[in-house]
Amino acid sequence: MEDDLVKKILANPNYQKLLKARTAYGWYFTLLVMVVYYGFILLIAFNKELLSTRFGDGVMTLGMPIGLFVIAFTVIITGIYVRRANGEFDDLTEKLKAEVLK
Numbered sequence: 001m002e003d004d005l006v007k008k009i010l011a012n013p014n015y016q017k018l019l020k021a022r023t024a025y026g027w028y029f030t031l032l033v034m035v036v037y038y039g040f041i042l043l044i045a046f047n048k049e050l051l052s053t054r055f056g057d058g059v060m061t062l063g064m065p066i067g068l069f070v071i072a073f074t075v076i077i078t079g080i081y082v083r084r085a086n087g088e089f090d091d092l093t094e095k096l097k098a099e100v101l102k
Contacts, residue, residue: 005100008100009096009100012096012099012100014092014095014096014099015096017092018092018093018096021088021089021092022085022089025081025084029077029080029081032077033073033074033077036070036073036074037070040066040067040070043066044063050062051063051066
């Protein structure tokens with residue numbers, strides 16, 4: 001019984017669409033996060049002077065808002081992924097279940 005179910009799932013076009021969409025989306029977001037994180041780390045390693053540049057007469061440096069951007073970017077990217085996963089990906093999963101369990 002399980003082998004038949006697995007074969008039905010793997011052959012279903014909705015499964016193929018779900019798999020392709022999730023994989024592409026996951027790799028795209030992975031690339032974005034890596035560019036932001038490693039870009040920040042490389043900036044720290046090779047251009048400390050830029051990050052230590054002060055705004056006006058205060059103690060705020062350019063590194064602070066850039067660091068906050070990295071954190072905010074992570075939260076925003078996570079929210080975008082969760083929203084799509086709870087919408088499009090869950091809908092495709094429900095369609096797949098309905099078709100396979102007929």
